[in-house]
Amino acid sequence: MTKDHFDLSRRSFLDRVLAATAGAGVAAAAPWASAAAQGAAAAPAAGPRVRLGVIGTGDRGRALIRNIQKSRNCTVAAICDTYAGNLDKARAIAGASVPAFADHRAMLDARGLDAIVIATPLNLHAAHAKAGLDAGLHVWCEKAMARTIKDCGAMVTDARKAGKILQIGHQRMFHPTYLNALKRAKAGEIGTITQVRASWHRNNSWRRKVPADATDRQINWRLYREASAGLMTELATHQLQVGNWFLDAVPTKVIGSGSICFWKDGREVYDHVALVYEYSGGRKVIYTSLLNNARYGCEEQIQGSTGTIEPELGRIYQEVPPKQLALQRMQQDIRKGSKRTVPIGGATWFPELPVTTPGESLGWGEYDETMLQFEGFGEAVRAGRPLPGLLAQAYHASVASLLGEAAMDKGEAMTWPTDLVAVREG
Known part of the structure; x- marks a missing residue:
């Protein structure tokens, strides 16, 4: 690894992550990396930005907005929150020209989006994901997936039925x-x-x-x-x-x-x-x-x-x-018939x-790897297929x-x- 691999001010997700992980050993456990590499030529960063509507603009939602703004292939096209205080703070970050909604259904009805970003309380994730998928949109959702194991499975099933991408926010990947x-x-x-x-x-x-x-x-x-x-x-x-x-x-x-x-x-x-x-x-x-x-x-x-x-x-x-105790060395020496100096004041036991x-x-x-997530999500949305392995990791x-x-x-x-x-x- 060199400093060049971590020059994260200019290059895209594809350049940054793949340069750091090129070679054998990652493909099996991180197949999204090799999949992104294969799709790089077909989905160049110069294409139209993926338009995201952010549902939930509390502390985490606002952090996501900042990271989306740093990405080179996604943009915040709408924001939504039921609490006016959070929505006002998000407006100051997203810009006055970005439409703001107090109801996610109104945001979906307004159209003009490619995907939604969910940063609402955990028990609302499954319902908000289904609403986005039913509206024909791809979904990026904060972890954890849902409040119950049943709802986690329902999100996977809903995405499969809709034929849309569901990506969960595990940025360490x-x-x-x-x-x-x-x-x-x-x-x-x-x-x-x-x-x-x-x-x-x-x-x-x-x-x-x-x-x-x-x-x-x-x-x-x-x-x-x-x-x-x-x-x-x-x-x-x-x-x-x-x-x-x-x-x-x-x-x-x-x-x-x-x-x-x-x-x-x-x-x-x-x-x-x-x-x-x-x-x-x-x-x-x-x-x-x-x-x-x-x-x-x-x-x-x-x-x-x-x-x-x-x-x-x-x-x-x-x-x-491991260190060898002085008495253990002496026993081995006796068995071998050899001699060496044994320090009388030396420790015969020591804590590990x-x-x-x-x-x-x-x-x-x-850098903030959350931004890299959105560049990966943007590439997946452009290609119309999820980066393999991500959803299984998040679900489990x-x-x-x-x-x-x-x-x-x-x-x-x-x-x-x-x-x-x-x-x-x-």
């Missing part, structure tokens, strides 16, 4: 550092992967101030079970996708414990979760998330028999040979502390997050569903 990490893992650089440790720790209540003209459930929907699974769907789904991706599988079962441990403020979702996802062969993803300590922040550790990859930190580490070698960089860049990550919620609620192991919708794309 477009992150050059993560793609390079995946490439190197697939090339065997860290040996056999048996465990992924992931965490997302914060130190804030996650509660937002409620304006006088809004309700708490309207602004703080993430804290209530009707609209959200809390940490599982708003955070964990990202890292469960990473675990599935690097293990190239879906879990067989999950156990976990969740609690409202610190923020006892009327919320209904857990503020502290700990789960173990088991995969074939005994492999595991161990996940924790909490809201009252940010020491370890957001990280993943992809642990193999000969090394470790920490993609969030952009580092790859090789295993360090974390290895602190600096490792090697996986490459880094100053959403199912895993909701299955984890069920395991914590019931206090028992939950097995992977056998009746999931089959995802066929690309």
Whole structure:
């Protein structure tokens, strides 16, 4: 990897991501990259911009608008929100010439769109996606997919029936550092992967101030079970996708414990979760998330028999040979009939502390991979076919997050569903 691979101020998604991931090892796990490369000549960036209507203009929706504006093949053609305060803030970003609506059905009826972007509360995703698909539009939807496993499957089925693209916002799948990490893992650089440790720790209540003209459930929907699974769907789904991706599988079962441990403020979702996802062969993803300590922040550790990859930190580490205790060396010497000096004051035991070698960089860049997602989505819409593999990854990550919620609620192991919708794309 060189600095040129991360010159992200001028080049397109195709140039940026494919330059960072070219070569064997990624095609199987990230087929959208090679598919985008094959379609590059047929869908040049100089074509008409894909016109997007954004439904939901809260904090995340406004961040998406900014990223769409940075992309070179998409444009914000309409915005929509039921809360006037959010809509006014979005107007200031999108521009006064962009039509604004208080009802998504009015936005769809006005036409002039190629696709919609959904950034509404989780329990509204499935209905908004269906409305867009029924209107003949492609759909980009924030993760997680939906509030229930059934609705996640319905979104896949609705997109298939409509013959339209459904892409879910898992930006790590477009992150050059993560793609390079995946490439190197697939090339065997860290040996056999048996465990992924992931965490997302914060130190804030996650509660937002409620304006006088809004309700708490309207602004703080993430804290209530009707609209959200809390940490599982708003955070964990990202890292469960990473675990599935690097293990190239879906879990067989999950156990976990969740609690409202610190923020006892009327919320209904857990503020502290700990789960173990088991995969074939005994492999595991161990996940924790909490809201009252940010020491370890957001990280993943992809642990193999000969090394470790920490993609969030952009580092790859090789295993360090274990130290040999002085008494063990003396025993081996006696058996061999050899002699060497044994330090009398030397330690005969030492704690196995974390290895602190600096490792090697996986490459880094100053960019927002969310923008790369939209350039990929734009290419898919132009070509009229989804980038293969994306929807399956997102669907399985959403199912895993909701299955984890069920395991914590019931206090028992939950097995992977056998009746999931089959995802066929690309």
